[in-house]
Amino acid sequence: MSIGDYIRNSQVWKSIFRHPAPRDRRNRVVVMLTNVFLHLHPVSVRKSGIELSYTWCMGGITFFLFLVETVTGVLLMFYYRPTLEHAYNDILSLRDVTTLGILRELHRWGAHAMVITIWLHMYRVFLTGSYKPPREFNWGVGVILLVLTLLLSFTGYLLPWDQLAIWAITVGSNMARATPFLGNEGPGAKALVIGGVELIHSGSDARFLLLGARFVGEATLLRFYVLHCVALPLAAALLIAVHFWRVRKDGGISGAL
Amino acid sequence: MDHSHGVPGAVQVGIGLLYLVATLMNIGFALYQNQVTKDKLQGMIWNFVAAVFGIHAVAYLAQSGWPIFPWLEQFINWIMGPTVYFVLACLAFGKFIIFRKHFTTPHVAWAWLMFALWFSGQAMTNPNFKEIITKPDNVPIVLLVFSVGFLTWLAMRKAVINDERIARGEPPMEKLGEDKVLVWPDLVYTELIAMIICTVILIVWAIVLKAPLEQPASSAKIPNPSKAPWYFLGLQEMLVYYDPWMAGVVLPTFIVKGLIALPYIDFNLKGNGYYTFKERAFAVTTFLFGFIVLWCVLIVLGTFLRGPNWNFFGPFELWDPHKNVPLNNINLSDYFWLMGFGEAIEGKHWLIREAPGLMVVFVYLVVLPPIIAKTVMRTFFIRMGFVRFMLLVTLIQFMACLPIKMVLRWVFNLKYIVFIPEYFFNI
Numbered sequence: 001m002s003i004g005d006y007i008r009n010s011q012v013w014k015s016i017f018r019h020p021a022p023r024d025r026r027n028r029v030v031v032m033l034t035n036v037f038l039h040l041h042p043v044s045v046r047k048s049g050i051e052l053s054y055t056w057c058m059g060g061i062t063f064f065l066f067l068v069e070t071v072t073g074v075l076l077m078f079y080y081r082p083t084l085e086h087a088y089n090d091i092l093s094l095r096d097v098t099t100l101g102i103l104r105e106l107h108r109w110g111a112h113a114m115v116i117t118i119w120l121h122m123y124r125v126f127l128t129g130s131y132k133p134p135r136e137f138n139w140g141v142g143v144i145l146l147v148l149t150l151l152l153s154f155t156g157y158l159l160p161w162d163q164l165a166i167w168a169i170t171v172g173s174n175m176a177r178a179t180p181f182l183g184n185e186g187p188g189a190k191a192l193v194i195g196g197v198e199l200i201h202s203g204s205d206a207r208f209l210l211l212g213a214r215f216v217g218e219a220t221l222l223r224f225y226v227l228h229c230v231a232l233p234l235a236a237a238l239l240i241a242v243h244f245w246r247v248r249k250d251g252g253i254s255g256a257l
Numbered sequence: 258m259d260h261s262h263g264v265p266g267a268v269q270v271g272i273g274l275l276y277l278v279a280t281l282m283n284i285g286f287a288l289y290q291n292q293v294t295k296d297k298l299q300g301m302i303w304n305f306v307a308a309v310f311g312i313h314a315v316a317y318l319a320q321s322g323w324p325i326f327p328w329l330e331q332f333i334n335w336i337m338g339p340t341v342y343f344v345l346a347c348l349a350f351g352k353f354i355i356f357r358k359h360f361t362t363p364h365v366a367w368a369w370l371m372f373a374l375w376f377s378g379q380a381m382t383n384p385n386f387k388e389i390i391t392k393p394d395n396v397p398i399v400l401l402v403f404s405v406g407f408l409t410w411l412a413m414r415k416a417v418i419n420d421e422r423i424a425r426g427e428p429p430m431e432k433l434g435e436d437k438v439l440v441w442p443d444l445v446y447t448e449l450i451a452m453i454i455c456t457v458i459l460i461v462w463a464i465v466l467k468a469p470l471e472q473p474a475s476s477a478k479i480p481n482p483s484k485a486p487w488y489f490l491g492l493q494e495m496l497v498y499y500d501p502w503m504a505g506v507v508l509p510t511f512i513v514k515g516l517i518a519l520p521y522i523d524f525n526l527k528g529n530g531y532y533t534f535k536e537r538a539f540a541v542t543t544f545l546f547g548f549i550v551l552w553c554v555l556i557v558l559g560t561f562l563r564g565p566n567w568n569f570f571g572p573f574e575l576w577d578p579h580k581n582v583p584l585n586n587i588n589l590s591d592y593f594w595l596m597g598f599g600e601a602i603e604g605k606h607w608l609i610r611e612a613p614g615l616m617v618v619f620v621y622l623v624v625l626p627p628i629i630a631k632t633v634m635r636t637f638f639i640r641m642g643f644v645r646f647m648l649l650v651t652l653i654q655f656m657a658c659l660p661i662k663m664v665l666r667w668v669f670n671l672k673y674i675v676f677i678p679e680y681f682f683n684i
Contacts (some may be wrong), residue, residue: 127416180502
C-alpha cells in the first residue's frame with residue numbers, strides 16, 4: 001500500500017473528506033455537494049458561461065481580493081493603533097522596522113486593484129446584458145457592494161495619518177457639508193430654523209456626523225477606523241453572501257437564453 | 258524643463274525593457290499572422306514593427322536613447338487644455354462607436370496598442386511626465402486605462418461578430434457552448450489558477466512599489482493641489498463646473514440611484530447573456546459614454562492633468578504653483594440684467610434677479626421631458642410607460658448636465674445658471 005493510499009484510507013482523512021478523490025464523474029459531483037466552500041458553485045455549468053473571454057473572471061477576482069484585504073487587514077490591526085499619538089508612527093515602523101511590513105503594501109495595492117476589478121466586473125455584467133430579468137435585484141445588490149468597496153477604500157485612506165491621508169479625506173468629506181438640507185453650507189439648510197435656532201450648523205450637520213468633529217481629527221480617525229475594520233466589512237460580507245446566493249437562485253452564471 | 262543632461266540611466270533601462278516587451282509582442286503577433294491567419298503582408302508589417310521596437314530597445318538599454326522630440330512635447334502641451342482634452346475624448350468615443358467594426362479588427366486594435374506603447378515610452382523620457390505617472394498611488398490608473406482599453410476592445414469585437422451572426426440568422430457565439438461541463442475540474446481549476454496569478458502579481462507589485470507615506474498629518478500645511486483618492490477624481494473634476502452640493506452630493510447620488518434603477522428602466526429584453534451592440538445600441542452607447550468618457554477620462558484628467566490650484570497642465574508641463582489662469586466667468590443673471598437690459602443686479606430681490614436662470618432650470622427639468630416624449634423619443638415613451646420613461650429622461654438629464662455646463666463654460670464663460678449664494682443654491 002502506497003503512503004498516499006494509506007493516508008486516504010485513514011480514519012482522519014475519511015472524517016474530513018467523506019468520499020474518494022474526485023477522479024470519476026460521481027465523485028466530482030459529490031465533492032461539490034459535500035464541501036461548504038465548493039458548494040457555493042453548482043455541480044455543472046454551461047461551457048460558454050465560464051469561458052474566460054466571456055466572464056473576464058473579474059467578479060471572482062474581486063471576491064478574492066476582498067479575502068486578501070480581510071486577511072492582511074486583520075494582521076495589520078496587530079501593528080496599528082488609531083490615535084493621533086501612535087497612528088503615523090505605527091505606519092512608519094511598518095515601513096521601516098516590522099518584518100512583515102510588506103503587509104501594508106499588499107493591503108494598499110490589493111485595495112486599489114479591488115476598486116478596478118469591481119468596475120470591470122460591472123462593466124462585463126452590463127455589456128453582456130446580465131442585469132436583465134431575472135437578475136435585476138442582484139445587480140442592485142452589486143451596486144451597493146460597489147459603494148461599500150469605495151467607502152472601504154475611502155475610510156482606509158485616512159488611517160496612515162499622513163498629509164496625503166488627511167487632505168484627501170478633507171477634500172472628500174467637505175462635500176458632505178454641502179448636502180441639501182443636511183449640510184451647513186447646503187441649499188435649504190438655512191430654512192431649517194425653529195424659534196430662531198438653526199437646526200443645521202457646523203456642529204450638527206452631515207459632515208459632523210461623518211467626522212465626529214468640525215474638522216478631520218482624532219474623532220474622525222476612530223470613526224473611520226471602526227467603519228473600515230468592522231462595520232463596512234461586515235456589511236460587505238453580508239451582501240456578498242446575498243449576491244452569491246442570488247447568482248445561484250437567479251439561474252447561475254449568465255449565458256445566452 | 259531641462260533637457261541638457263539627457264534622460265537618467267535607470268529610466269532608460271525601464272523604457273528599454275518596455276520596448277523589449279513590445280518587440281517580443283510584435284514577433285508573436287507576426288507569427289500569429291503568418292501561421293494562423295496566413296496573412297503574409299500582415300506578418301511582414303509586424304515583423305518590421307518588431308524590428309523598429311528592437312532598435313529602440315537596444316538604444317535605450319544601452320543608455321543611449323533619445324528624449325522625446327521637443328516639438329512634439331511642446332505641441333501637445335500647447336494644444337492641450339480641458340476643452341481640447343474632453344472634446345477629443347468625445348470625438349474619439351463617437352468614432353470608435355460608429356467605426357467599431359474597423360477599430361476592433363485585430364491588426365487595427367494592435368496598431369493602436371503599439372502606438373500607445375511607443376508613445377508611453379517616449380513620454381517617460383520627460384521628467385515631469387515620469388514623475389506624475391510613477392507616483393505609486395497613480396499606478397492603478399495606468400492599469401485601469403490599459404485594462405479598460407483592452408476589455409472594451411474585447412467586448413466590442415465579440416459584439417461585432419455576434420451582430421453579424423444575428424444578421425445572418427445565426428445564434429450568438431455564446432449560444433454554441435450550451436453543453437454542460439462539471440464545475441470540478443473545469444471551473445475550480447480556473448479559479449485556482451486565477452488566484453495564484455493574482456497572488457503573484459500582488460506580491461511582485463508590493464515588493465517593487467512601496468506604499469506612499471508622506472509627512473505626518475498637519476492641519477497647518479495645506480498641500481497644493483489637495484486631491485481626493487484617485488477613484489473620486491472624476492467627481493472632483495466636476496467641482497470645476499458645479500458647486501459641491503451638485504458635484505459632490507446630488508450627481509453621485511444620481512449615479513448610484515441610476516445604476517440601481519437601470520435594470521428596471523431597460524425594457525429591452527434582447528441581448529441577455531451575450532455581447533451585442535446592435536440589439537441594445539442606445540443602452541450600450543449611453544453606458545459606455547458614462548463609464549469611459551465621464552468617469553475614466555475625467556479620472557485621468559483629474560489625476561494627471563490637474564496641478565496646483567486645480568489648474569490644467571499639459572502632460573509634459575512643470576507643475577508651477579504660480580501659473581496664472583485668468584478667471585472671468587460670468588453668471589447668467591449678469592448676462593441677462595447687466596448686458597441685456599443695462600440694469601444693475603445689486604438691490605434686486607434674489608427671486609427676480611435669478612428668475613431667468615430658474616426659468617432655464619424649470620424648462621430643462623419640467624418642460625423638456627414631455628416634449629421629448631412627444632417627439633424624439635416617442636417610441637420609447639409608448640413602450641416604457643410614464644414612470645419608466647420619466648425616470649430614464651431624468652437620469653439622462655442629470656448625466657447630460659455635466660457636458661452641457663462644460664460647453665456653456667467654454668463657449669460663454671458661464672459661471673452659474675442660478676446664483677443664490679444667500680441659500681447656497683448655485684447651479
